[in-house]
Amino acid sequence: MLVERPQPIARQVTKIISERIRGQDYSPGERLPSESDLAEELGVSRATVRSALGKLAAEGLVLRKQGDGTYVNQHIIDVPTRMGAMWDFVRLIENIGYAAATQMLESDIRPATAQESALLRITTGSNVITLKRRFSADGKPVILVNDSFPASLFDDPTKALEQIEGELPLRELLWQKCRQAIAYAIINIKAVLPGEDAIQLLERDDSAPLLKLEQVFYNNDNLPILYSVSCYDDKTLGLRLVQTWV
Amino acid sequence: MLVERPQPIARQVTKIISERIRGQDYSPGERLPSESDLAEELGVSRATVRSALGKLAAEGLVLRKQGDGTYVNQHIIDVPTRMGAMWDFVRLIENIGYAAATQMLESDIRPATAQESALLRITTGSNVITLKRRFSADGKPVILVNDSFPASLFDDPTKALEQIEGELPLRELLWQKCRQAIAYAIINIKAVLPGEDAIQLLERDDSAPLLKLEQVFYNNDNLPILYSVSCYDDKTLGLRLVQTWV
DNA sequence: TAGTGGTCTAGACCACTAC
DNA sequence: TAGTGGTCTAGACCACTAC
Numbered sequence: 148m149l150v151e152r153p154q155p156i157a158r159q160v161t162k163i164i165s166e167r168i169r170g171q172d173y174s175p176g177e178r179l180p181s182e183s184d185l186a187e188e189l190g191v192s193r194a195t196v197r198s199a200l201g202k203l204a205a206e207g208l209v210l211r212k213q214g215d216g217t218y219v220n221q222h223i224i225d226v227p228t229r230m231g232a233m234w235d236f237v238r239l240i241e242n243i244g245y246a247a248a249t250q251m252l253e254s255d256i257r258p259a260t261a262q263e264s265a266l267l268r269i270t271t272g273s274n275v276i277t278l279k280r281r282f283s284a285d286g287k288p289v290i291l292v293n294d295s296f297p298a299s300l301f302d303d304p305t306k307a308l309e310q311i312e313g314e315l316p317l318r319e320l321l322w323q324k325c326r327q328a329i330a331y332a333i334i335n336i337k338a339v340l341p342g343e344d345a346i347q348l349l350e351r352d353d354s355a356p357l358l359k360l361e362q363v364f365y366n367n368d369n370l371p372i373l374y375s376v377s378c379y380d381d382k383t384l385g386l387r388l389v390q391t392w393v
Numbered sequence: 394m395l396v397e398r399p400q401p402i403a404r405q406v407t408k409i410i411s412e413r414i415r416g417q418d419y420s421p422g423e424r425l426p427s428e429s430d431l432a433e434e435l436g437v438s439r440a441t442v443r444s445a446l447g448k449l450a451a452e453g454l455v456l457r458k459q460g461d462g463t464y465v466n467q468h469i470i471d472v473p474t475r476m477g478a479m480w481d482f483v484r485l486i487e488n489i490g491y492a493a494a495t496q497m498l499e500s501d502i503r504p505a506t507a508q509e510s511a512l513l514r515i516t517t518g519s520n521v522i523t524l525k526r527r528f529s530a531d532g533k534p535v536i537l538v539n540d541s542f543p544a545s546l547f548d549d550p551t552k553a554l555e556q557i558e559g560e561l562p563l564r565e566l567l568w569q570k571c572r573q574a575i576a577y578a579i580i581n582i583k584a585v586l587p588g589e590d591a592i593q594l595l596e597r598d599d600s601a602p603l604l605k606l607e608q609v610f611y612n613n614d615n616l617p618i619l620y621s622v623s624c625y626d627d628k629t630l631g632l633r634l635v636q637t638w639v
Numbered sequence: 640t641a642g643t644g645g646t647c648t649a650g651a652c653c654a655c656t657a658c
Numbered sequence: 659t660a661g662t663g664g665t666c667t668a669g670a671c672c673a674c675t676a677c
Contacts (some may be wrong), residue, residue, distance in 0.1 A: 155665060176615070181643060192667045197644085207577045210613055213644045214674030220615060226579060234636075329638060331453045333472060336632040338584035338602035356584035356602030367456055369422070369466060386582040390480075392575060401646060427662060438648045443663085459663045460655030 156191055160199035163189070168208060168219050175221030179209065182217070207389040226389055234332075234362070235316055236282045236290050236377075243384065245284035252348070253279040256298055256308055263295050266363055267371045274298035276308060281348060284383060288349045291378040300325040300372060317373065327366050329373070335361040345378050358386060402437055406445035409435065414454060414465050421467030425455065428463070453635040472635055480578075480608070481562060482528045482536050482623075489630065491530035498594070499525040502544055502554055509541050512609055513617045520544035522554060527594060530629060534595045537624040546571040546618060563619065573612050575619070581607040591624050604632060 154162075164185070167173050179185070182200065186193040200217060203209045207223040240247035255277045264271045275295045282290040294317060298304035307324060321327040337359045341351060349357075358379040366372050379386065400408075410431070413419050425431070428446065432439040446463060449455045453469040486493035501523045510517045521541045528536040540563060544550035553570060567573040583605045587597060595603075604625040612618050625632065 157665075183643090194668090195666065198666090200644095210576055210615060211644065212613060212675080214642085215676070216643060218615070220577075222579065222611070222615065223577075330456055331466075331469075331635060331637045333468065334634050334636055336582065336604065336634075337627045338604045340602060356586060358582065358584045358604075365468070367458060369456060369464070369468065381583045388580050388582075389577060390580055391577040403646075429662090440649090441647065444646090446663095457663065458656080460661080461657070462662060 157195050157198040157202075160185075160189055160191060160195060161202050164199060165203060165208065168203075169224065173219050175219055175224070177219050178216040179219065201393070204393050205391055207391045223389055226387055234360075235318070236292070237316065240282060240284045240289070240384070243284070246286075248283040248286070250281045250283070251278065251312070252281055253277070254308055254311060256304055259295070259297075263374060266374045267295070267297055269297050269299070274304060276301075276304060276311075278311065287383060289380045289383050291345055291348055293376045294373060295375075296321075296373045300327060317375075321372065325372075327372050329364045330367040330369075332362050332364045337361070339378075341378065349378070349380055351380075355382060357381070403441050403444040403448075406431075406435055406437060406441060407448050410445060411449060411454065414449075415470065419465050421465055421470070423465050424462040425465065447639070450639050451637055453637045469635055472633055480606075481564070482538070483562065486528060486530045486535070486630070489530070492532075494529040494532070496527045496529070497524065497558070498527055499523070500554055500557060502550055505541070505543075509620060512620045513541070513543055515543050515545070520550060522547075522550060522557075524557065533629060535626045535629045537591055537594055539622045540619060541621075542567075542619045546573060563621075567618060571618075573618050575610045576613040576615075578608050578610045583607070585624075587624065595624070595626055597626075601628060603627070 164173075164179070173179055180188070182193050182196045186196045189196070200209060200211070204211055204217075207226075208220055210218045210220050212218070237247045237249060256274055257277065258272045259267065259269055259275045261271060263269075263275055264273070267275065269275075274297075276298050278292075278294045280292045280294070281288050282292070298307075300321070301307035301324065310324070311320065315323075318329055321329065338356050339359045340354055341349065341357050345351070345357060346354060358381050360375075360377040360379060362373075362375045362377070363371050364373040364375070410419075410425070419425055426434070428439050428442045432442045435442070446455060446457070450457055450463075453466055453472075456464045456466050458464065483493045483495060502520055503523065504518045505513065505515060505521045507517060509515075509521055510519070513521065515521075520543075522544050524538075524540040526538045526540070527534050528538070544553075546567070547553035547570065556570070557566065561569075564575055567575065584602050585605045586600055587595065587603050591597070591603060592600060604627050606621075606623040606625060608619075608621045608623070609617050610619040610621070
């Protein structure tokens with residue numbers, strides 16, 4: 148169950164090429180070796196190389212031109228927030244160059260509200276575990292997150308509450324403690340004026356608007372396992388992302 | 394140059410399966426036929442079926458379970474905004490169920506500002522074409538867009554200005570008139586208080602915050618070809634999207 | 640026209656799950 | 659244990675571009 152399996156070859160190739168680009172073994176704007184040459188050099192099939200390059204193209208790290216070649220996209224190297232990483236706040240903050248810190252403000256286990264039971268599709272009154280966390284960049288609070296998930300995911304919910312630490316990304320926590328993998332999420336983005344709560348906890352001296360992200364995460368069996376609401380100080384952080392059409 | 398080429402087989406397969414799901418030939422939550430069965434039925438290789446299913450899985454329309462099967466994801470069918478379609482405002486509005494209308498408020502050709510010339514990487518003072526457009530949902534104004542792109546993309550910029558109509562998506566326009574295809578975009582999402590301009594043009598009776606999207610679009614040669622700033626009334630429209638981890 | 644990326648096939652073997 | 663999706667290969671042909 149917990150044996151270390153080797154990474155798939157395609158993933159290894161993705162990593163190798165990605166590191167060559169980031170390490171400037173392939174310079175910004177430069178044309179990569181052809182797919183056939185890469186396949187020969189790395190001792191894999193061309194299909195495997197194409198699979199790896201496809202991943203990098205979807206991230207925007209390379210641009211492909213039929214009949215010509217594959218080029219390094221210098222602009223994307225500095226853009227910290229690829230879409231998939233958008234919700235990993237610690238990595239997001241660190242990528243921009245700040246020191247990230249996580250603080251657990253509250254954690255509780257209590258009956259679900261009507262909204263929670265609807266979104267998480269559990270019976271009203273059954274227990275949810277709730278967390279209120281705060282993320283800081285260089286000591287300045289920038290993100291406020293309220294999470295709630297069904298207590299039934301854990302064998303022993305009360306014990307679970309003690310084990311939860313602020314540092315561990317919820318994605319990891321849900322996998323390690325509950326064997327729950329997140330398959331997809333439905334996300335709602337809004338602009339809001341901060342409430343009293345947010346003004347105080349984000350230490351705002353004004354009431355400039357915040358980004359609010361409401362997210363419901365589903366597992367591979369299509370069951371909701373996490374409801375999360377984040378208030379996001381875009382003045383300090385900036386929510387940047389890359390969109391590709393491949 | 395303009396001959397109609399048949400769609401790639403994988404794309405056709407994607408379309409067929411997608412339509413079967415949306416038309417409930419495969420019911421919500423149901424397991425699809427196995428990849429081998431689909432391949433046989435459609436007369437294509439399993440690799441082609443997998444390529445098509447990969448696209449649908451990335452959109453969140455199906456969930457794959459190794460050793461088990463591929464399942465229809467009923468939740469996603471109603472979510473209008475897949476990430477790729479997020480910037481096609483007309484489709485966005487219509488998908489939610491409103492009647493969409495586009496209005497060209499201003500169009501101009503003038504020397505680039507310092508910011509524009511920096512973002513579009515053209516020499517200061519060279520001409521840009523600028524558009525101010527407004528999108529409505531059921532007659533209610535909901536999105537305000539300011540576009541600017543280098544006049545040099547057109548052979549005859551002055552003439553081009555006359556040809557531009559509000560209805561045509563810029564993506565189409567850039568392709569049809571300039572043979573420019575958008576490869577990727579870098580997007581910035583912010584929350585702002587609406588300016589005088591926006592309050593008036595979006596006919597707001599309050600000054601509730603708006604979403605602001607700043608986007609720079611690049612072509613396949615990694616040259617910026619379009620700078621676009623959108624103010625977005627999330628109260629009426631809601632910015633919803635699906636994120637998958639595949 | 641040589642060389643590039645884009646598409647597709649047939650086949651093999653593996654990891655995993657429902658039964 | 660039968661059947662599923664996940665990975666990988668070798669090879670073919672095509673569309674397209676730089677030269």
